[in-house]
Amino acid sequence: xxxxxxxxxxxxxxxxxxxxxxxxxxxxxxxxxxxxxxxxxxxxxxxxxxxxxxxxxxxxxxxxxxxxxxxxxxxxxxxxxxxxxxxxxxxxxxxxxxxxxxxxxxxxxxxxxxxxxxxxxxxxxxxxxxxxxxxxxxxxxxxxxxxxxxxxxxxxxxxxxxxxxxxxxxxxxxxxxxxxxxxxxxxxxxxxxxxxxxxxxxxxxxxxxxxxxxxxxxxxxxxxxxxxxxxxxxxxxxxxxxxxxxxxxxxxxxxxxxxxxxxxxxxxxxxxxxxxxxxxxxxxxxxxxxxxxxxxxxxxxxxxxxxxxxxxxxxxxxxxxxxxx
Amino acid sequence: xxxxxxxxxxxxxxxxxxxxxxxxxxxxxxxxxxxxxxxxxxxxxxxxxxxxxxxxxxxxxxxxxxxxxxxxxxxxxxxxxxxxxxxxxxxxxxxxxxxxxxxxxxxxxxxxxxxxxxxxxxxxxxxxxxxxxxxxxxxxxxxxxxxxxxxxxxxxxxxxxxxxxxxxxxxxxxxxxxxxxxxxxxxxxxxxxxxxxxxxxxxxxxxxxxxxxxxxxxxxxxxxxxxxxxxxxxxxxxxxxxxxxxxxxxxxxxxxxxxxxxxxxxxxxxxxxxxxxxxxxxxxxxxxxxxxxxxxxxxxxxxxxxxxxxxxxxxxxxxxxxxxxxxxxxxxxxxxxxxxxxxxxxxxxxxxxxxxx
Numbered sequence: 035x036x037x038x039x040x041x042x043x044x045x046x047x048x049x050x051x052x053x054x055x056x057x058x059x060x061x062x063x064x065x066x067x068x069x070x071x072x073x074x075x076x077x078x079x080x081x082x083x084x085x086x087x088x089x090x091x092x093x094x095x096x097x098x099x100x101x102x103x104x105x106x107x108x109x110x111x112x113x114x115x116x117x118x119x120x121x122x123x124x125x126x127x128x129x130x131x132x133x134x135x136x137x138x139x140x141x142x143x144x145x146x147x148x149x150x151x152x153x154x155x156x157x158x159x160x161x162x163x164x165x166x167x168x169x170x171x172x173x174x175x176x177x178x179x180x181x182x183x184x185x186x187x188x189x190x191x192x193x194x195x196x197x198x199x200x201x202x203x204x205x206x207x208x209x210x211x212x213x214x215x216x217x218x219x220x221x222x223x224x225x226x227x228x229x230x231x232x233x234x235x236x237x238x239x240x241x242x243x244x245x246x247x248x249x250x251x252x253x254x255x256x257x258x259x260x261x262x263x264x265x266x267x268x269x270x271x272x273x274x275x276x277x278x279x280x281x282x283x284x285x286x287x288x289x290x291x292x293x294x295x296x297x298x299x300x301x302x303x304x305x306x307x308x309x310x311x312x313x314x315x316x317x318x319x320x321x322x323x324x325x326x327x328x329x330x331x332x333x334x335x336x337x338x339x340x341x342x343x344x345x346x347x348x349x350x351x352x353x354x355x356x357x358x359x
Numbered sequence: 360x361x362x363x364x365x366x367x368x369x370x371x372x373x374x375x376x377x378x379x380x381x382x383x384x385x386x387x388x389x390x391x392x393x394x395x396x397x398x399x400x401x402x403x404x405x406x407x408x409x410x411x412x413x414x415x416x417x418x419x420x421x422x423x424x425x426x427x428x429x430x431x432x433x434x435x436x437x438x439x440x441x442x443x444x445x446x447x448x449x450x451x452x453x454x455x456x457x458x459x460x461x462x463x464x465x466x467x468x469x470x471x472x473x474x475x476x477x478x479x480x481x482x483x484x485x486x487x488x489x490x491x492x493x494x495x496x497x498x499x500x501x502x503x504x505x506x507x508x509x510x511x512x513x514x515x516x517x518x519x520x521x522x523x524x525x526x527x528x529x530x531x532x533x534x535x536x537x538x539x540x541x542x543x544x545x546x547x548x549x550x551x552x553x554x555x556x557x558x559x560x561x562x563x564x565x566x567x568x569x570x571x572x573x574x575x576x577x578x579x580x581x582x583x584x585x586x587x588x589x590x591x592x593x594x595x596x597x598x599x600x601x602x603x604x605x606x607x608x609x610x611x612x613x614x615x616x617x618x619x620x621x622x623x624x625x626x627x628x629x630x631x632x633x634x635x636x637x638x639x640x641x642x643x644x645x646x647x648x649x650x651x652x653x654x655x656x657x658x659x660x661x662x663x664x665x666x667x668x669x670x671x672x673x674x675x676x677x678x679x680x681x682x683x684x685x686x687x688x689x690x691x692x693x694x695x696x697x698x699x700x701x702x703x704x705x706x707x708x709x710x711x712x713x714x715x716x
Contacts, residue, residue, distance in 0.1 A: 059506065085506050091536055096495060096529030103499020106484070107443075109506065111499075126526075130489045131496070138485045140476030141691040175692050199694035228697065275697035 038218045041211040043185035044074045044150075046218070047192045048112070052082050054222075055110060058196065061088040061097055062114030062150075071116055072152055072211055094123035098149060102131050105147045110196060115151040118205060119162030124149075125170075132201040133176035147201045148192075153181065154246050154296055155328075155343045156209035158336035165333055166297035171203045172274035172306070178202045178227060179273040183210070183248035186218045190225030191271055198227060207246035214249075230277035236266035239290040239353055242281055242307055244270040247294045247344060254349035263357055273303055281307060282314050289320035290356050294349055299327040321359035324352045363634070366564050367578045368610065371585040374638045376646025383589045389652055395436060395584050396648060399428040399641050400662060402452035404670045405461050409468060413619045417678065421468040422449045426582075426614030429640030430546045432456055433587025434609070437595055438514060443482040443504075445497040445515040447490065449546065449613075453516060457483045461670075465677035473683060490551075491517055491524030494543055498530045501541035505602065512598040514591070516544045520551025522568060523559045534604035535572040542594045542605045546581060548613035553626035569606035581609030582640040612638070685711050 038046065052058045060075055060082075066089035069076030079087040090097050094115055101111035115121050121128075131138075132145050155164035171179045180195050180202055182188035188206065195202040225231075233248060234255055241251045248269045255265040266284050270276045285291045291311055293304035304325040311323060326344050334342050371383040378384060406425055412418035424431060427449065435456025438444055444457050455461055458481050466474025467486065477483040487493035497515035504511050521527055522545060534541050545565050549556050562568055569576025575597075579590045587609055594605040612635040616623045648654035689696060689704045696704070 088537075091529075091532055093529040093532065095526055096498075096533050099492065099495025099526060099529065100499035100502055100533055103496035103501070104503040104506075105499075106496065107500045107503030107507075109503045123525075126489065126492060127495065130492055135485075136694070137472075137691045138475060139691075140473055140485075142476050142479065143484070144694060178693075275699055278698060 035217040035220055037215040038185050039212045039215050040182070040185040040188050040206065041072055041074050043189045043218045044192060044206065045076055047189045048075060048078060049081065050221070051193060051196055052078065052086065057108065057110040059086050059088065059104060059109050059111045060114065061090050061101060061111060063090060063092055063097070063116045065089060065114050070114065072208065074150070074206075075114065094120050095127055098124035098127040098132065101147050102127060102135065102145055105145045106135065106143045110146055112148045112150060112196065115149060117163045118151045118153045118167055119165045121149075121151055121167065128171065128177070128201070128203070129174055133174040136176060136200070144199050145201045146199050148195045148204050149201070150204045150206060152208040152211070153205035154207045154209060155333055155339055156246060158339060159208075161335065164339065166295070166328060168203075168205060168273050168297055169302045172303060176200065178275065179205070180227065180271065181205045181207065181245035181273050182271065183207070183245055183269050185216050186223075187225065187231070187269075187271060189218050190223050191227070193222070193224040194227050197224065202227070205245070209246045225271065227272045228275055228277055229271065230280035231269040231271055232280070233267035233269050234265070236264040236288065238264045238288055239266065239292065239356060240281075240284040240288045241265055241267045241292050241294055241349070242270065242284075243267065243294040244273055245296070247296055250344060250346050251294055251349055253346035254353060257346060257350050258353050263353060265353065276307075278310060281311065285311050286315050286318045289318050291319070292324045292326060292349070292352050292356060294326045294344060296328045296343055298330045299325055300330050302327060321356045324356055326352045364563050367566065368580055369577060369586050369590050370580040370583050371589065372583045372643055372647055374582070374643055376643050376650060378647070383585060386589065387585060391436075392585075392644070392648065392652070395432055395588065396641075396644050397662065397666070398432045398436070398452060398456060399584065399644065401461075401666045401669065402428045402431060402455060403641060404663075404666050405451060405673065408670050408674060409465065410615075410619065412674070417469075418465070419468050419470045420618050420620045422618045423615035424449050424451050426635065426639070427546055427548055427611045428452050429584035429587055429644075430581040430609040430611045433584040434514065434516060434544050434591045437588050437591035439512065439595060439599065441482070441509070441511045442595065442599075443484070443497070443500045443511065443513040445484040445493045445500070445513065446486060447493065447517045447521070448486045448488055449518065449548075450516050454483060457481050459483055462673040462676040465673055466680060469677060471680070471683050473687070491521035491526045493517070494521070494530035495526050495533070497541050497543065498533045498539055501534070501539040501604075502537060505537075505540060510599055512540045512542060512595040514542045514544055514595065516546060518551060519545060519547040519549065519556045519559055519565060520554070521545065522565050531569070531572040531574060531604075531606060535574045538602040539604050540598040540602050542591065542598050542607060544591065545606065545608045546611055547608050548611050550613050550617065550627070552617040552621060564608060566606060566608040572606075575603060575605040576608070577605060578608045578610065581611030582638045582643060584640060584644055611640075
């Protein structure tokens with residue numbers, strides 16, 4: 035096993051997947067010669083040529099719309115949107131076609147398409163470069179949304195996403211791209227979509243989270259461990275359709291739930307989890323459900339970013355409130 | 360109304376059925392023309408029947424294709440056997456030409472989504488309602504075929520309104536940059552619901568837009584089926600063999616309301632419609648067949664009777680098909696139903712079961 039950063043794990047995975055399956059095509063802005071603005075696609079053009087690693091014109095709807103056509107034809111396109119905030123030029127193609135062509139053709143044509151995009155805040159970036167729009171995609175019947183939390187997770191989840199028969203929005207927390215390295219399994223490695231990861235078992239309180247917030251929750255859990263609170267952390271990995279069984283099992287055990295995500299709170303993934311837990315295991319709850327999330331604001335620029343991006347202090351505070359209820 | 364432009368208009372047969380360009384006829388057999396004539400008539404009868412069923416509450420909202428039968432059928436028949444076709448929602452004739460079953464289209468417009476499933480192996484995409492978005496799918500399919508080395512062409516069809524969309528620009532631009540084997544057919548029927556084509560663009564013609572993308576553009580009399588068929592066929596052949604994409608404008612006219620939910624008298628006068636009354640695509644081919652191929656009243660009567668019976672059979676099959684079961688709404692949302700949809704399906708079945716008790 036090699037120790038890799040997340041962006042290197044993604045690059046390695048793309049190399050391995052493309053070598054194995056000649057239906058895979060990578061397309062996007064600056065993905066070829068430049069190797070991607072985060073270097074996620076470095077070396078692919080040299081290895082697989084311009085037919086399969088395509089520098090497209092600057093047109094997000096074009097990238098996703100053409101990728102849908104390729105997928106219908108029988109290819110396995112991986113479309114890169116350079117930043118999550120540019121995704122909305124392509125939103126109509128995702129909303130009207132990628133998510134529903136299987137239904138619209140009554141099962142004749144599927145859209146095995148992965149849309150990769152750097153995601154989220156925490157890197158002091160420009161406007162439209164720090165968004166967390168996952169809930170918008172979760173709301174579309176037919177879509178799957180995946181957000182990895184570590185380099186090895188990125189490999190396993192990207193592999194499963196590319197192999198999935200349905201369209202997947204694969205959001206890569208850009209703060210994690212080079213934040214840390216870990217051992218990443220070599221060769222074929224897949225993590226089934228729809229299965230959560232038990233990051234840390236605990237008996238007192240459940241933290242349900244994903245992406246860049248997993249390590250934030252780990253720090254918070256370490257902190258409260260010193261105070262005698264044993265927190266359990268569930269990493270959703272597949273944000274939708276998420277692993278409801280893992281959530282209810284944990285909440286039934288601990289009786290307390292905090293959902294942590296960087297995306298805006300209202301109508302977010304946390305709201306859906308809270309509703310489902312209320313429907314399924316309300317009587318196991320010993321305290322109200324809490325959400326630690328980004329506020330319902332336009333993602334702020336660098337100088338105020340830290341006030342919106344949840345940190346471990348905010349999670350610790352929420353754990354205290356919940357434990358003391 | 361702006362005067363109709365005749366700029367660069369390709370025509371083989373004038374509105375009186377007289378041949379103005381004999382060279383185009385060489386590649387077309389009498390049997391081809393009879394097939395065109397049969398399919399145009401079938402499309403018109405199928406369409407009239409659908410409108411009449413709609414008025415009786417036996418069909419949903421649908422878009423009439425009357426007046427555009429030559430554009431429809433001509434482009435559909437021009438496709439090669441392995442080519443792909445990406446229609447919008449006013450291409451019944453082209454879809455029939457590709458083997459789409461007419462009773463299935465009734466079923467779709469009648470509100471049963473199972474009718475949306477294109478015939479296996481037809482290489483036809485489902486009807487596309489969101490205007491212009493499917494031009495990118497045509498580009499993508501063509502791209503896939505090019506990468507895989509399959510020598511085929513892909514054709515999309517959309518209306519004049521679609522040329523205002525961003526996806527039109529992106530699709531033609533991608534096709535030009537990557538030299539994709541795709542032909543974008545535009546049925547310029549002069550209206551996007553109530554907005555006339557001169558309010559969609561300041562370009563004199565739609566075909567000339569091709570120039571900006573470095574692809575071929577052609578402008579055809581869309582009510583002249585011989586011109587439509589032979590021009591589109593040539594463009595498809597070149598797309599297939601030389602990877603040269605094209606934009607083809609088929610100049611036609613929407614003779615009815617936009618859909619059965621529309622009332623064109625709110626924005627279109629009789630005077631606007633009048634010049635097109637004499638350009639009917641079916642009349643035109645009939646005049647030619649009568650003059651040159653011995654078509655007569657008896658043959659006409661026989662054909663119309665035969666096609667009317669076919670349409671009646673379609674109606675029978677459409678109306679005789681069982682109602683879709685309620686749980687059908689969950690099918691094909693994903694390849695495999697996830698937990699939440701399995702639960703929702705149970706909930707619906709429970710509710711339906713209780714209601715039936």
